[in-house]
Amino acid sequence: MGFQSTAETLLSQDVIGQKVSVAIHPQGSSQPHYIHGRVNQLSLRDVTDNGTRDYEVSLVPGFWFLSQAGTNRIFENKSAVEIVEEVIKSYGAFCPIELKVSKQYLQREYCVQFNESDLAFVQRLLAEDGINYYFTHTETDHTLVLADAPGSFADCPEGTVVIEGRARDVGAEGVFIFDWRRTLRYHPQACEQIDYNQDTPKNYYKQHIPTTSKFSQVPTVNCVQRYGGYNFKDGSNSCHDFEPDYNKLLTAHWMESMESGYNMAEGNSNCTGFRSGARFELQHSIASECDKYLLTRISHQATNSTGGLERYQNRFQCVAASVPVRPSREQVKRQMPGPQMAKVMELCSSASSGDADPQRMIRVQFPWDSDHNSCKLRVLQGYAGSGWGASFVPREGQEVLVDFINGDPDRPIVVGAMYNKDNPGPKYTTTQSGWLTQSGNANELRFDDKGGAEEVYLKAGKDWNYVVANNETGAVSNDQSLTVSNMRSMNVGADETKSVGSNQSLTVGGNQTLSVGQNQSNTIASSKTETIAVNFAETVGVAKELTIGGAYQVTVGAAMNETVAAVKAEEVGASRFLVVGKSMSEDIGKDRSLNVGDTSSHSAKKIQISAEDELTIKVGKASLTMKKDGTIILSGKDLTLNGSGKIGVKASKDVIVKGKKVSLN
Known part of the structure; x- marks a missing residue:
C-alpha cells in the first residue's frame, strides 16, 4: 500500500509491526468495510513536487509473523485445534483467534514440530484435519477464524449480487460482478x-x-x-x-x-464487502449459475488519489457454498533429515514383570525439547518373533539413536544405543567384545580374540539356569577345572557313563554316601589299596561272594570278631596254615566233624580231650570207647600191650582174663 507524508523520514522501529486499517466505502453507504493488518515492510521513495514523500508499506495479518519463527517441540495428548491455539496464543495480541469448529477432534497421542516454521506447522495440522481458516476485519483489529462446516461462514454485506458486464464500462451505480468464469478440473477418482x-x-x-x-x-x-x-x-x-x-x-x-477445486468460479467485482470465508448469492442470466457461493480467495485493488478519483475492484475465486471445502494438503509434513540422539527417560516395563510391556518400549527425551518426553518407542531388536527373539532394552539415562519410519517425526523408533562421556562402555580391550549388563553384580558374556589367548567368558551375577531339551555334547581339548564354593547336586534320570583315561583322585572333606538301587560292579585292572583311618562297617542284606584270583591276606591290628548267623563253609584248594600267637578256643554248639584225607598230626606239650558222655576212638575194626560211668572198652583183632617198663593191672574187684590160650611168662 502506498501513501504520502510530509515527514521526510519514517523510522522502521516506528512503523514495522504497527497496526494499519484501510477503509473502503461502498457506493451509497457511509459504513466502510475495513481491511486490517500489520506492517512488515516499509519502503521510502522520492519526494514529490508538493513537498511530500512517497512511502510504501506491506500489510500482513498477524498470522504472517508465525512464518518468521519456528522451533522443535513435542505435543502430547492434544488435538490439532488445541495445538494450533497454543501456538497462536503464544504470539499474544498479534494474532487473535476465534474457533468456529463443529467437531470434536481426536487428541493426538504424539505430535512433533521439527524444522518447521510455526506458520507451516499450524497450516499443516489444520489441513490434516480438514479445517479452514479466514480473517474477519474491523477498524482496530483482525481475527483469525477456524472453520470446518458451512455454518462457520457468514454472508457478505452485499447479500445478492448481479452479473452485469457493462456496469464497469458505463460506471453504473451499485455493486456488480463484471465477469464470471467457471472452471471444471479433473482430480483423482x-x-x-x-x-x-x-x-x-x-x-x-x-x-x-x-x-x-x-x-x-x-x-x-x-x-x-x-x-x-x-x-x-x-x-x-x-x-x-x-x-x-x-x-x-x-x-x-x-x-x-x-x-474443492473441481468446480470453481472466478470473476471481478466492485463488492467492497467481499472477503475470503464470506458467502454471497449470485443472480445470473443462466439459471444453472444461480447459487450461493463461498469466497475462497480474493485480491483487492483500490486507488485514492489527491485529485479525488477513487476506484475499487477485486478479483475473487469461489465455490458453491453447499460443497464441503477443505484446505489443500500440499503442506506436507517435514521429513526428519536423519536419526536423532536422545536420552532414555522411562522404561515402560517393570523390572519384575516381563508381561507388563511385551514390546519392550521406552520413553526418551530429545535435546531439542527438554520439557517433554517422547511417546512410547519400540526398540529395534536383532531378532524378533512371536514369543521368541532377542530382548535388549536400554536403561534410564542411556544415550540412544532414534530413527523415524518413512522419515515421519511422529513415528520414532529406537535403532541403537551409544556411549558418551557420562556413560562410558565396559573396560574392554581392542580384542574384546561382548555384553555387560547393568546391575550391582552384573551378568556378562565376553569374547576375546587376542592371538594365543582366545577366550569366551560367561558370568552370571547371581543364578545361572539353563535347559537342554535333548542332548548336550561338549569337548575340552585340554584341562577342565570346576570349583563349587557350596553344595553341588546332579540328577541323572537314566544311565551315566564316565571314562577317565588316566588317574582319578577324589577327596571328600566330610562324609560320603553312595546309594545304589540295584547292582554295583567295580573292575580294577591292577591293584586296589583302601585305607580307613578309624572304623569300617559293611552290611550285606543277603549273600556276599568274594573271589580272589591269587593270594588273599587280611591283617588285623587288634581283635577280629566274625559272626555267621547260619552256615559257614570254608574251602581251601591247597594248604591252610593257622597260626595263633597265644591261646585258641573253639566253641561249637552241636556236632563237629573233621575229615582229613591223609595224616592228621597234633603236637603239644599236653593234650587233653574231654567228653561229657562218651569218647570213642576207632580205627578200622579196632576201637576204644570210654563212657562217663568209667567203663572203658578196648576192642580189636589182636591186642598187644607192650611196656618197656612195668605194666600194672589193678582192680578193686575181679580181674578176668579169658582166651583160648593164656600165656604168662
Missing part, C-alpha cells in the same frame, strides 16, 4: 490411505473414499498415501492403536480437498 499398526500387525489399515464427481471418460486413478496419514487414539489408551472412524473421516476430508 478416489483417495486411499494405508497404514500399519504394531498392535494389530496382521491388518494393514486401509480407508478408501471414492469421489462424488462424475467424469465421462477418464482413467481410474486413485491418490494413495502409505504410512503416516493415520492418527492414533488419545493418550488414555496404553497402546498405539488407530482410531478407524476418525481416520475414515480424515480420508474423506482429503477427498473433499481435491473436490
Whole structure:
C-alpha cells in the first residue's frame, strides 16, 4: 500500500509491526468495510513536487509473523485445534483467534514440530484435519477464524449480487460482478490411505473414499498415501492403536480437498464487502449459475488519489457454498533429515514383570525439547518373533539413536544405543567384545580374540539356569577345572557313563554316601589299596561272594570278631596254615566233624580231650570207647600191650582174663 507524508523520514522501529486499517466505502453507504493488518515492510521513495514523500508499506495479518519463527517441540495428548491455539496464543495480541469448529477432534497421542516454521506447522495440522481458516476485519483489529462446516461462514454485506458486464464500462451505480468464469478440473477418482499398526500387525489399515464427481471418460486413478496419514487414539489408551472412524473421516476430508477445486468460479467485482470465508448469492442470466457461493480467495485493488478519483475492484475465486471445502494438503509434513540422539527417560516395563510391556518400549527425551518426553518407542531388536527373539532394552539415562519410519517425526523408533562421556562402555580391550549388563553384580558374556589367548567368558551375577531339551555334547581339548564354593547336586534320570583315561583322585572333606538301587560292579585292572583311618562297617542284606584270583591276606591290628548267623563253609584248594600267637578256643554248639584225607598230626606239650558222655576212638575194626560211668572198652583183632617198663593191672574187684590160650611168662 502506498501513501504520502510530509515527514521526510519514517523510522522502521516506528512503523514495522504497527497496526494499519484501510477503509473502503461502498457506493451509497457511509459504513466502510475495513481491511486490517500489520506492517512488515516499509519502503521510502522520492519526494514529490508538493513537498511530500512517497512511502510504501506491506500489510500482513498477524498470522504472517508465525512464518518468521519456528522451533522443535513435542505435543502430547492434544488435538490439532488445541495445538494450533497454543501456538497462536503464544504470539499474544498479534494474532487473535476465534474457533468456529463443529467437531470434536481426536487428541493426538504424539505430535512433533521439527524444522518447521510455526506458520507451516499450524497450516499443516489444520489441513490434516480438514479445517479452514479466514480473517474477519474491523477498524482496530483482525481475527483469525477456524472453520470446518458451512455454518462457520457468514454472508457478505452485499447479500445478492448481479452479473452485469457493462456496469464497469458505463460506471453504473451499485455493486456488480463484471465477469464470471467457471472452471471444471479433473482430480483423482478416489483417495486411499494405508497404514500399519504394531498392535494389530496382521491388518494393514486401509480407508478408501471414492469421489462424488462424475467424469465421462477418464482413467481410474486413485491418490494413495502409505504410512503416516493415520492418527492414533488419545493418550488414555496404553497402546498405539488407530482410531478407524476418525481416520475414515480424515480420508474423506482429503477427498473433499481435491473436490474443492473441481468446480470453481472466478470473476471481478466492485463488492467492497467481499472477503475470503464470506458467502454471497449470485443472480445470473443462466439459471444453472444461480447459487450461493463461498469466497475462497480474493485480491483487492483500490486507488485514492489527491485529485479525488477513487476506484475499487477485486478479483475473487469461489465455490458453491453447499460443497464441503477443505484446505489443500500440499503442506506436507517435514521429513526428519536423519536419526536423532536422545536420552532414555522411562522404561515402560517393570523390572519384575516381563508381561507388563511385551514390546519392550521406552520413553526418551530429545535435546531439542527438554520439557517433554517422547511417546512410547519400540526398540529395534536383532531378532524378533512371536514369543521368541532377542530382548535388549536400554536403561534410564542411556544415550540412544532414534530413527523415524518413512522419515515421519511422529513415528520414532529406537535403532541403537551409544556411549558418551557420562556413560562410558565396559573396560574392554581392542580384542574384546561382548555384553555387560547393568546391575550391582552384573551378568556378562565376553569374547576375546587376542592371538594365543582366545577366550569366551560367561558370568552370571547371581543364578545361572539353563535347559537342554535333548542332548548336550561338549569337548575340552585340554584341562577342565570346576570349583563349587557350596553344595553341588546332579540328577541323572537314566544311565551315566564316565571314562577317565588316566588317574582319578577324589577327596571328600566330610562324609560320603553312595546309594545304589540295584547292582554295583567295580573292575580294577591292577591293584586296589583302601585305607580307613578309624572304623569300617559293611552290611550285606543277603549273600556276599568274594573271589580272589591269587593270594588273599587280611591283617588285623587288634581283635577280629566274625559272626555267621547260619552256615559257614570254608574251602581251601591247597594248604591252610593257622597260626595263633597265644591261646585258641573253639566253641561249637552241636556236632563237629573233621575229615582229613591223609595224616592228621597234633603236637603239644599236653593234650587233653574231654567228653561229657562218651569218647570213642576207632580205627578200622579196632576201637576204644570210654563212657562217663568209667567203663572203658578196648576192642580189636589182636591186642598187644607192650611196656618197656612195668605194666600194672589193678582192680578193686575181679580181674578176668579169658582166651583160648593164656600165656604168662
